[in-house]
Amino acid sequence: MVKIKDIAAKLxxxxxxxxxxxxxASDISEEMRQQVLDTAVMLGYVVKEKKSQDYHKVCIMVENMDYENINQFGYELITGFKLMAQEQQYQVDVIPMDVYTQMQQSYDTYMKQQSYSxxxxxxxxxxxxxxQQLKHTTxxxxxxDNYISNKHVAYIGxxxxxxxxxxxxxxxxxxxxxxxxxxxxxxxxxxNLRYEGFLAAMKxxxxxxxxxxxGYGIGFLPETASSYIPQFIENGATAIVCASDxxxxxxxxxxxxxxxxxPEDISITGFDDLPIAKYLAPPLTTIRQERFTLGKTAFTLLSQLISAVPVSTMLFHSELVIRESVSKVK
Amino acid sequence: MVKIKDIAAKLxxxxxxxxxxxxxASDISEEMRQQVLDTAVMLGYVVKEKKSQDYHKVCIMVENMDYENINQFGYELITGFKLMAQEQQYQVDVIPMDVYTQMQQSYDTYMKQQSYSxxxxxxxxxxxxxxQQLKHTTxxxxxxDNYISNKHVAYIGxxxxxxxxxxxxxxxxxxxxxxxxxxxxxxxxxxNLRYEGFLAAMKxxxxxxxxxxxGYGIGFLPETASSYIPQFIENGATAIVCASDxxxxxxxxxxxxxxxxxPEDISITGFDDLPIAKYLAPPLTTIRQERFTLGKTAFTLLSQLISAVPVSTMLFHSELVIRESVSKVK
Known part of the structure; x- marks a missing residue:
């Protein structure tokens, strides 16, 4: 096991x-601190658990997803995760992430610097x-909804x-x-999974x-993918499976x-069952994602990874919610 | 919710x-007891939790798998499951199962009669x-290592x-x-999963x-599948991927x-990393299954299902264990 003295010797x-x-600590240069952290990561140094009560900290990193209010996809995922974490005396920080920040500092270095478990x-x-860096993280x-082949990383969805x-x-x-x-x-x-499921089901x-x-969108937003509608209608589509509500x-x-x-001229289905789905005109037939329970279970899963249980994948059953956006073809 | 009086009215x-x-209770006929249980199942009656301390009971049903000693596949799965269950004050019964017993009484009736959660x-x-009955169980x-599409049933492996x-x-x-x-x-x-993985990897x-x-065996036993060996050699195989150690x-x-x-003439790989794998001649290159941790996690997963978390699938990362049963082709 790598010790502090090994990092000192190396540097x-x-x-x-x-x-x-x-x-x-604040009395060393930022440059030296970065070198220490980088070397710790390179040698595989594991930060020892502090004894103080406030040690346990985890974070939620969010990109390309809204989570500010209950109508948005990320809201219940985060609430569920936080609830379960608080029960286990963990502090949770929510960190908005972007491409630029990811280029500033490596994932492992960032996590060690902030003492996130x-x-x-x-x-x-x-x-x-x-x-990309998750392939080799510890x-x-x-x-x-993402998969990486590394025993320290698990996929839930x-x-x-x-x-x-x-x-x-x-x-x-x-x-x-x-x-x-x-x-x-x-x-x-x-x-990709939904595309594969679509191909398999059609077959x-x-x-x-x-x-x-x-058609493909940018993200899962309404504006982008919907530009395909005229093309679909021109090509005779009677129904459109949409990858999000x-x-x-x-x-x-x-x-x-x-x-x-x-649905009289064309039937539409969604995915997620956001709170808004039942208020659309017409109310949307969709697949329910149990976001609150998924969030809670994501924390349980993270605890299991922290205890070295090598979980790779945890999936929830999907549930079809039938409302009024699909009609029979005449 | 179905009540006792609904069952009484029905009968x-x-x-x-x-x-x-x-x-x-012993003072009613066996025939009447069976009718009550069948009707309870048909109407979807849920047995109320008793207040007594010894209530929580779950079972492990085993078929086509040895588990008597540590060299056998089921042993650590069962030990891990029992350990975690005992920590949570659950009693665990191990029930050897066969095709005949399954025809005597339906799964739901059996479980309700024995008060298993x-x-x-x-x-x-x-x-x-x-x-087959699991498709509709509650x-x-x-x-x-089995999958059924029902929100009360989960797959671990x-x-x-x-x-x-x-x-x-x-x-x-x-x-x-x-x-x-x-x-x-x-x-x-x-x-089927290993066959699909094999096809995809070869491609x-x-x-x-x-x-x-x-070639296919009966179960995962040594005697059955090995009859294919002469055919494989005749057809020029230089390596054989075996579905179990x-x-x-x-x-x-x-x-x-x-x-x-x-491995000089033909290379062999296994699957499971049973304790015996490293003592074979030559020691076997195989895929490790973390049976003890899988067993422990199976109980955690069962608790989640009991709490109505609709988990469908929980997979562990696989780990390649390289020993001496594979050589380079000259």
């Missing part, structure tokens, strides 16, 4: 300098610097594959044959895939602009 | 008769009656897909091109699948009978 400085660097990642894309990290299949099956039972997919970002792990029920009926809201809006009706 | 008997039937299934095949049930891929990748890095798969039972969910590294190099042990034995050497 040719005193043990007390290393100790100051590791514990954030672990993190919960929300909304990251596969191309993010921190996602810091317990739980990802919402709803079973997207089966969720998407149950939407396609439901549309097919209602007589739809030309079914379009309005997906999230191409850089998103979960978009299972004997329907053809038309490449003109597949927000995309579905954008699609409905776009369809109304073209003087068409949902 | 046209008194409330006290129903109560006796539900609580196993939930069960952990080991070694069941997809064709088993209880596996009893929290955790399956090792090692990531078989990635485990099998890492074996194929390792063999390919050692120059193997003609790689055979000696799989477990065709009725096993996990055999990824640009190797061809030869149907003459694929026991199958690998059988394969090595069979190869020695043909006066060939492992």
């Amino acid at each position: 040719g400085v005193s043990i007390s300098t290393v100790s100051k660097g590791l514990h954030g 672990g993190a919960f990642f929300l909304g990251f894309e596969m191309s993010d610097a921190y996602m 810091i317990p990290t739980v990802l919402f 709803t079973d997207n594959h089966i969720g998407t299949k149950s939407l396609v099956n439901y549309l097919q039972e209602n007589g739809h044959k030309k079914i379009a997919l309005l997906n999230g970002s191409k850089n998103s792990y979960v978009s 299972d029920v004997g329907l053809e895939i038309d490449e003109n009926l597949i 927000l995309i579905a809201a954008g699609a409905i809006n776009e369809i109304h602009k073209l003087d068409l009706r949902v | 046209g008997v008194s409330i006290s008769t129903v109560s006796k039937g539900l609580h196993g 939930g069960a952990f299934f080991l070694g069941f095949e997809m064709s088993d009656a209880y596996m 009893i929290p049930t955790v399956l090792f 090692t990531d078989n897909h990635i485990g099998t891929k890492s074996l194929v990748n390792y063999l390919q890095e050692n120059g193997h091109k003609k790689i055979a798969l000696l799989n477990g039972s065709k009725n096993s969910y996990v055999s 990824d590294v640009g190797l061809e699948i030869d149907e003459n190099l694929i 026991l199958i690998a042990a059988g394969a090595i034995n069979e190869i020695h009978k043909l006066d060939l050497r492992v």
Whole structure:
């Protein structure tokens, strides 16, 4: 096991300098502190648990996801996580993250510097610097809707594959044959899973895939993917599977602009069951994600990683919520 | 919510008769007790939690799996599960199960009659009656290496897909091109996952699948699958991926009978990392399954299902353990 004296020897400085660097003392230079942290990471030094009551700290890093109020996707995930963490005497910091910050300092260095025992990642894309660095981290990290092959990293989410299949099956039972997919970002792990689930389900029920009926957005926002609507209609789509409730809201809006009706002219499904889903016109048929319970369970999962349980994947059953945005094909 | 009086009304008997039937009293006929239980199941009656300290009982149902001593696959799964259950004041009964018993009484009726809050299934095949009944059960049930789409049922296991891929990748890095798969039972969910992982990995590294190099056993026992060895050798296999350490042990034995050497003439890999794996001649390269931790976590997962957390799937990272049963192709 790497000790403080090993870091000191490597850098040719005193043990007390290393100790100051590791514990954030103010009487050494920022440059030296960075060198100490980088060397600690390089040698695989593990910060010892402090005895003080306020030690346990974890963080939630959020990118590309809104979480300010209950109508937004991240809100209940974060509330659930915090609730469970507080029960276990953990402090939780929510950290908005962006591409630029990720280039300033490596993930491991950041986490050690802030004395975080672990993190919960929300909304990251596969191309993010921190996602790349997670392949080699030793810091317990739980990802919402993302997968990395490393025993210190676990993936939690709803079973997207089966969720998407149950939407396609439901549309097919209602007589739809030309079914379009309005997906999230191409850089998103979960978009890929939903695309694969869509292909598998279409194959299972004997329907053809038309490449003109597949579209991708930037993120999962209403504005972006809905630009595909005219193309889908031109190519004969009678139903559109949307990768989020927000995309579905954008699609409905776009369809109304073209003087068409949902579901009489075209059926729409969402994903997530955000609080807004039942208030859309028409109320949205969608897949429910148990965000509050997912958030609580994400903390349990992070505790398991911290206890060296090598969990890779934890999925929730998906539940089809039938409302009024799908009609039978005449 | 269904009450005792609803069951009584349905059967046209008194409330006290129903109560006796539900609580196993001896002064009603066996036939009446069975009718009460069947009706309770049909109506979806939920047994109320008793206040007595000894109430909490769960069971482990085992079929097609040995667990008597530490060298056998089920032993640590069961020990881990029991340890965690005892910490939480749960009593655990281990119930050997067979096809015949499953035909005598339905799963839900059995569980209600015995007042079990939930069960952990080991070694069941997809064709088993209880596996079929799990599609509609409301009893929290955790399956090792099996999947059922029902929010009261969860699957726990090692990531078989990635485990099998890492074996194929390792063999390919050692120059193997003609790689055979000696799989477990065709009725096993996990055999299917390992087969799919094998296909995907072979495709990824640009190797061809030869149907003459694929074999299935009865269960995961050494005797059955190893009958494929002469066929594999005839068809030019230089390496055999075995779906369990026991199958690998059988394969090595069979190869020695043909006066060939492992790994000089043919490389062999296992799956599980049973205690015996490192004592085989040669010591076996395999995928480690953290059976003790899987068992402990299976109980945590069952508690989550009992608390209505709709977990579908929990997978552990797989770890390649390199020993001496694989050599480079000359």
